[in-house]
Amino acid sequence: MKKSTKTLFNIIAVSIILAILIFLEMNKRKFSYDISIIERSMIYAVAAVAMNLTNGFTGLFSLGQAGFMAIGAYTVALLTIPVEARAGVFYVTGMNEFLSKIELPFIPALLLGGLFAAILAGLIGIPVLRLKSDYLAIATLGFSEIIRSIIASPQLNMITNGSYGLKKIPRFSSIFVPIALCCLCILIIVLLINSSYGRAFKAIREDETAAEAMGINLFKHKLTSFMISSFFTGVAGGLLASYMGTIDSGTFKITLTYDILLIVVLGGMGSVTGSILGSFLVTAGREWLRFFDQPLKVGSWQVPLFRTGFRMVVFSVLLMVVVLFYSKGLMGSKEFSWEGLVRFFKNLFTRKQKLNGGVSNGK
Amino acid sequence: MGNNVLRLEHCTMQFGGVVAVDNFSMEVNEHEIVALIGPNGAGKTTAFNFVTGVYEPTNGKVFFHDELMVANHPAGKMKKLYKGDPDQICEKIVRKTPDQITKLGIARTFQNIRLFKALTVFENVLIAKHMHAKSGLLKTAMHLNYREEIQMRKEAMELLEMQNLAAYRNDIASSLPYGQQRHLEIARALATNPTLLLLDEPAAGMNPQETDELAAFIKKTKEDFNLTVFLIEHHMDLVMGISDRIYVLDFGKMIAHGLPADIQNNDRVIQAYLGVEENA
Numbered sequence: 001m002k003k004s005t006k007t008l009f010n011i012i013a014v015s016i017i018l019a020i021l022i023f024l025e026m027n028k029r030k031f032s033y034d035i036s037i038i039e040r041s042m043i044y045a046v047a048a049v050a051m052n053l054t055n056g057f058t059g060l061f062s063l064g065q066a067g068f069m070a071i072g073a074y075t076v077a078l079l080t081i082p083v084e085a086r087a088g089v090f091y092v093t094g095m096n097e098f099l100s101k102i103e104l105p106f107i108p109a110l111l112l113g114g115l116f117a118a119i120l121a122g123l124i125g126i127p128v129l130r131l132k133s134d135y136l137a138i139a140t141l142g143f144s145e146i147i148r149s150i151i152a153s154p155q156l157n158m159i160t161n162g163s164y165g166l167k168k169i170p171r172f173s174s175i176f177v178p179i180a181l182c183c184l185c186i187l188i189i190v191l192l193i194n195s196s197y198g199r200a201f202k203a204i205r206e207d208e209t210a211a212e213a214m215g216i217n218l219f220k221h222k223l224t225s226f227m228i229s230s231f232f233t234g235v236a237g238g239l240l241a242s243y244m245g246t247i248d249s250g251t252f253k254i255t256l257t258y259d260i261l262l263i264v265v266l267g268g269m270g271s272v273t274g275s276i277l278g279s280f281l282v283t284a285g286r287e288w289l290r291f292f293d294q295p296l297k298v299g300s301w302q303v304p305l306f307r308t309g310f311r312m313v314v315f316s317v318l319l320m321v322v323v324l325f326y327s328k329g330l331m332g333s334k335e336f337s338w339e340g341l342v343r344f345f346k347n348l349f350t351r352k353q354k355l356n357g358g359v360s361n362g363k
Numbered sequence: 364m365g366n367n368v369l370r371l372e373h374c375t376m377q378f379g380g381v382v383a384v385d386n387f388s389m390e391v392n393e394h395e396i397v398a399l400i401g402p403n404g405a406g407k408t409t410a411f412n413f414v415t416g417v418y419e420p421t422n423g424k425v426f427f428h429d430e431l432m433v434a435n436h437p438a439g440k441m442k443k444l445y446k447g448d449p450d451q452i453c454e455k456i457v458r459k460t461p462d463q464i465t466k467l468g469i470a471r472t473f474q475n476i477r478l479f480k481a482l483t484v485f486e487n488v489l490i491a492k493h494m495h496a497k498s499g500l501l502k503t504a505m506h507l508n509y510r511e512e513i514q515m516r517k518e519a520m521e522l523l524e525m526q527n528l529a530a531y532r533n534d535i536a537s538s539l540p541y542g543q544q545r546h547l548e549i550a551r552a553l554a555t556n557p558t559l560l561l562l563d564e565p566a567a568g569m570n571p572q573e574t575d576e577l578a579a580f581i582k583k584t585k586e587d588f589n590l591t592v593f594l595i596e597h598h599m600d601l602v603m604g605i606s607d608r609i610y611v612l613d614f615g616k617m618i619a620h621g622l623p624a625d626i627q628n629n630d631r632v633i634q635a636y637l638g639v640e641e642n643a
Contacts, residue, residue, distance in 0.1 A: 192504040196493050196512065199482075203490045206479035213415070213473075215465035215494030215555055224500060333481065 001339050009338050025175050035175050036243075037284055042182040043239045045279035048263040049186050049272050050232035055261075056270035056333070057193055058225040059205030060129070061137040064121075065260045067144030068230045070151060070252035071120060072113035072237030077166040077247055078159070079109035085168045092164055093157040106170065110181070110238040117234025118227045125226045129219065144257060152249035165248025169241050178239055185232050190272055192228065201225050205270075266322060268329030273336035278329070289314055366393045367429070368559050368591045369414065374423030375447035376409050376615075377437075383409045384420070385615040386448050391559070396585060396592040398602045400626075401612035402635055407595045408474070410612065411563060414593070415471050416461040422447050424455075427467055427559070431457050466494060470557035472548045474564045474595075480537040484528060484547055487536050488519040491554035519554060525587070526550040542573045546580070553588060560584075562594035566601050578604050603627060611635070 024031050024038070047065060054060045083103050086095050104112070128139045150156065152163045160166075172178050192198055200221050203211040212218050241247050259282070267278025292311040296303040305313075322330070334340065369391040376384040384406040391397045401407050412418040413425050413433060421441055425433040434457040437445040445452075459467075479487050492515040498508035506512070523529045528550055531539060539547060545565060552560060565581070566574045578601050585592050596602045602609060603623045611619040611626060613635040619626055626632055 188504070191506055195503045195506060196489075196496050196498075196508075196515065197500060197503050199486060199490050200493045202482060202486075203479050203493075206481060207477050209461075210473065210477040210479065211490075212461040213465055213471050213477075214491045214551070215462050216490075217460075217462045 001342075006338055021175055021179065028175075037287055039172070039175065039178045039243050041280045041283040042179055043236055043243055044260065044263060044283055045276045046182045046185045046239065047233055047236035047260045048267065048275035048279050049189050050229045050236065051260050051264050052267075052270065052272060052275050053189055053193065053201075053232075054225055054229040055264060056268075057198065057205060058201040058222060060222060060226060061133050062140045062226065062229075063137045063254075063257050063261065064124075064140035064144045064230070065233055066252040066254060066256040067140075067147035068117040068121065068233040069237030069240060069256065070144075070147050070249070071117045072110075072234030073241035073247050073252070074151060074160055074166070075113035075116050075234070076106070076109045076238035077169045077241045079104040079112065080106055080170050080242070081166065081168055082170070089167050090158075090161055092161070095161075096158040099159060106177075106242065110235055113238035114231040114234040117237070118231035121227045121230030122223065125223045129222045129226060141254065141257070144252075145254065148249050148252050151252075160249075163249060165246060165250075166241075167246045169245050169247070171245050172242055178243065181235075181239060185235055186272065186276070189228075189232060193272065197221070197224065262319070264329075266319065266329055268326075268331035268333060270333035271329065271331040271335055274329055274331030274334075277331065277336075281330075285318070286311070286315060367391060368393050368427070369593060370426040370429075371410070371413065372424045372426070373448060373451035373453075374410065374413055374420040374425070375445075376406070376413070376418060377421045377441065377444060377446065380444055380446075382446055382615050384612070385446075386451065387423075387612070387615070387617055389610050389617070389620070391591055391593050393591055394585070394589070395607045396581070396594070396605050398606040398609045399593070399595050399612065400597070400599075400602055400609060404614075405612040405635075406615040407612055408563070411561065411593075411595050414464075414469065414561060416459050416464045419458060421445065422452055424453055427469065431455070432459055432464070432467065433457055462494070465555055465557075468556070468558040469561060470552035470555045470559070471561040472545075472552050472563055472565060474567055476541075476544050476548055478536040478544060478548060478551070480535070482536060483533050484536055484539070485519060485523065485532040487547060487551050488522055488554045489515060491551050492519055494555065522550055522554055526553075541568060542576070545569070545577070549580075549584065553584070557590065559591045559593065560588075562592065562596075564595055564597060566596060566598040569598075571600070574598055574601050577601065581605055 024035050028035065047069060051062075051065055054062050078099060079102060081089060083100065086100050089095075124143055128136060128143070131139055151160045154162050156162060193201070200211070200216050203214060203216060204218060204221055208218060240251075244251070263278040263282050264275055266282060267274030267276070289311045292306060292314050293308050294306065296306040367390045371387060371389050374384055374387045375382065387406075387410055389399075399407050399410060409418060413420050413423070416433070419433065419435045422436050422445065423434070424431060434453050434455045436452050436454065436456065479490065482490075496503065496508070496511055496515065498511055502508050520529070520532075523532055526546060526549075528543070528547055531543065536544065536547060549562070549565070562581070566577055569577060581592060582605055584590065606623055609620065609623055609626045610617060611629075611632050618631045618635060619629045
């Protein structure tokens with residue numbers, strides 16, 4: 001495929017997406033449900049791409065996502081809830097006096113959220129990154145639970161409002177804010193992955209001993225990757241806070257980490273576009289399957305199993321099927337390309353012809 | 364001491380009570396090819412790893428260009444267990460990690476090839492250029508270091524062309540034939556701009572023809588890059604063909620060293636390799 005054709009395709013794709021977004025924005029009321037799915041997918045995509053940076057590209061199996069997202073989310077929430085609304089939010093114990101006067105615009109708060117997450121990642125990374133594979137996963141998982149418990153603890157009622165959660169977090173003014181921010185975050189991570197540092201990360205993933213013999217300081221590079229990933233995870237958390245408007249410590253349970261991990265594995269470890277694709281499939285897929293949760297009657301016969309919770313059973317089965325057929329995730333470690341798309345459809349077509357006994361190359 | 368590049372002084376390595384290397388001293392002079400040989404379990408790889416930073420000797424010093432690179436003395440439990448020469452215990456402790464050692468100018472290859480398997484041939488070599496990059500993380504991540512990046516790519520490409528690997532540049536490293544993988548590993552080591560090249564059994568798993576090619580290749584590379592080479596090897600043909608000097612280890616002790624011709628006729632070496640003649 002020629003370069004000019006590709007550019008043309010890219011321009012067309014971007015304009016179609018933009019047109020859809022503008023259309024949705026203009027009919028906000030009618031499509032609020034679809035908008036919320038798109039926004040959630042994009043936010044999860046940022047978290048998934050950030051997770052891919054450590055897990056897929058640097059080979060560090062870290063499961064601290066929920067913890068870092070909690071830090072980002074609480075930072076953004078505490079700094080952006082309007083001062084006049086705070087008394088109502090902290091109705092039980094009142095808010096810490098010093099904190100109650102600080103209010104920041106959304107973007108600085110978001111950056112600060114990411115920064116706190118990154119600093120904390122640096123602090124826990126120093127001891128924890130000496131561990132390998134599963135042990136690292138367990139340590140980071142534990143860390144994320146600690147963060148959640150600390151946030152929920154009654155001793156911090158004046159700061160985090162303990163288990164009562166935070167409300168009245170300003171929502172996004174339009175669909176473009178979260179989408180633009182998410183695209184920017186993903187773009188930065190992609191640039192990093194394609195740089196000399198990204199290559200060093202991949203070298204560490206492939207073979208630590210060899211990477212070290214190539215003069216790559218393992219610890220420094222692992223820590224860099226871990227901190228940058230945590231920064232963007234924190235930002236994703238901040239975006240999630242603004243998206244949901246209400247958060248509490250229960251939002252950031254281990255299941256959130258598993259959701260992100262699921263997206264990364266489904267999309268393919270080491271594929272950014274895979275993570276984005278996975279994020280949309282998982283988030284939207286869960287919504288599409290909602291009809292399994294409603295009782296279904298055929299004539300006068302009540303179909304068994306169709307009740308609340310059945311959706312997740314179907315969803316899990318579908319996931320297992322996908323993982324069985326695409327053991328390396330949908331994209332493997334490849335990235336999206338127009339050639340790949342064309343090849344995919346060609347294969348699909350020729351395979352069908354073969355199955356029908358037709359001649360596959362008789363074009 | 365003159366122009367020696369690498370010098371080991373009274374190195375001893377003990378794993379608990381087992382002495383793997385016993386009071387071993389050696390030196391590698393500039394532009395030499397020096398081989399370390401010995402039967403299996405003689406302690407070659409252990410001695411080699413003092414230089415690569417994988418092991419620290421229990422006691423002993425390693426100098427690189429007459430500068431102290433590694434030094435250690437028995438401590439803790441080892442104090443009681445230490446079986447080496449008590450007069451040679453050194454005082455200082457100097458430690459270097461493998462990446463610091465590479466930065467000093469010592470490059471190495473591995474016994475069981477360790478390429479970055481899923482990456483392309485070009486990327487494999489390009490990664491070795493990363494440590495010389497001066498731009499910071501932010502600049503690199505935002506691709507503002509394009510001048511440096513172009514320079515890195517140019518150097519890596521030149522190296523591939525020189526090693527006749529340019530045709531494979533976009534191939535995945537693990538898809539190369541075995542001999543070419545060895546070749547690539549050496550090219551990758553050269554990309555770190557070393558003055559000393561360490562080869563860990565470079566001919567392992569090669570057939571006689573490939574071994575001959577490798578010998579010529581090592582000699583040529585040494586000339587082209589103005590290198591000093593230190594290698595461990597089992598293939599006697601290769602060792603005898605290219606080495607300037609040879610050290611022989613057996614059960615951790617140095618039993619001989621000298622020119623290839625002397626080693627070939629040394630009775631102790633023949634005994635160590637073939638056993639003592641009994642029924643001949």
